Amino acid sequence: MTTVRNGGFERPALPSGPDVQTFAAGEKFVGWKVRSGQVDIVSDARITAGEGHQFVDLNGTSAGTVVTKVDTVIGESYTVSFLFAGNPENPDVTLHALTAKVGRETRVFVADTSDATTLDPGWQVATFTFTATKVKTKLIFAGDPTNGATGPILDNVTVQEAAPALAPADWML
Numbered sequence: 752m753t754t755v756r757n758g759g760f761e762r763p764a765l766p767s768g769p770d771v772q773t774f775a776a777g778e779k780f781v782g783w784k785v786r787s788g789q790v791d792i793v794s795d796a797r798i799t800a801g802e803g804h805q806f807v808d809l810n811g812t813s814a815g816t817v818v819t820k821v822d823t824v825i826g827e828s829y830t831v832s833f834l835f836a837g838n839p840e841n842p843d844v845t846l847h848a849l850t851a852k853v854g855r856e857t858r859v860f861v862a863d864t865s866d867a868t869t870l871d872p873g874w875q876v877a878t879f880t881f882t883a884t885k886v887k888t889k890l891i892f893a894g895d896p897t898n899g900a901t902g903p904i905l906d907n908v909t910v911q912e913a914a915p916a917l918a919p920a921d922w923m924l
């Protein structure tokens with residue numbers, strides 16, 4: 752069982768007043784560290800979350816990068832899954848590229864907020880698979896360097912062991 756600590760960005764729970772809290776490079780919040788730039792924890796009082804009540808905008812005032820680590824077994828394959836969309840608050844910025852780096856895999860997912868609203872930012876599921884080369888694997892998520900304060904938004908990050916392919920003997924019998 753592989754657990755992404757605070758993969759849903761529900762902590763720290765924002766007080767009922769402010770609906771955004773910014774974390775800058777070098778700062779930590781539960782399970783995560785900001786590597787560069789800034790990111791915002793955002794409450795669903797402002798934009799509907801993908802899961803629970805909070806999520807992260809990977810652009811604070813500009814692009815940020817967050818990192819967490821998960822326990823992995825070398826040689827095993829895992830599936831990373833998460834929800835992503837774009838912060839729709841600036842109608843002039845409609846494309847939001849999220850970069851995910853895990854082990855040797857790098858993937859870019861682009862959300863288009865042309866038709867999105869704060870009530871329905873258009874959350875989508877993203878998944879990809881990696882093979883672990885270490886006993887601790889870093890999951891790195893980066894915002895869009897071409898955007899200002901409205902970046903790709905991220906929620907509900909999970910990592911699961913990928914189902915092994917069935918050997919022929921298993922399905923032939």
Ligand SMILES: [Ca+2]
Pocket residue numbers: 759760761800801802803804805806906907
């Ligand atoms: Ca959440």
